[in-house]
Amino acid sequence: MSSSAEELSAALLEASELASWTLETATERLRDVGRGEFIKSGLVGLGKLISIYNEAFARVDVMTRLELNELCKTHWGEVELRDAFEELVSVEERWGDFLSQVDKPTESAATGLDGSIEQNILHIPLFDARTGRQTSFQDFRNSNHLVLVLLRHFA
Secondary structure, three states: OOOHHHHHHHHHHHHOOOOOOOOHHHHHHHHHHHHHHHHOOOOOOOOHHHHHHHHHHHOOOOOHHHHHHHHHHHOOOOOHHHHHHHHHHHHHHHHHHHHHHHEEEEEEEHEOOOOEEEEEEEOOEEEEEOOEEEHHHHHHOOOOOOOOOOOOOOO
């Protein structure tokens, strides 16, 4: 982690610009094709974020976001770096808002007007990683010791 403040600022700004462009593209696609098709098509383009972060991390020789944060702290006195970091955080917040917007109809569809879970949710197919067999929420409804790991896949 020996990147200079200038290199770090440049990497953060480039990542912010690319992530922002990717967000604009995803927002336009959502608007053009609608939520259902957007989700059905595998949330096209969202995987680009992985490569954006991977490239930024490689440029400044870090492996995780925590390491990136620590590296930024070492150069926090540099105004350009603080601005670049704040821009990245702003883009990440906009991404969070966008994904919440995409998820919101799913949440409201899953919950009835009285706040109860609708029956169709109980029959969503799940994969039991321990046994390798397909199951559903219904199978776990009365379980006292249940840990679910729900993964979101952006292909």
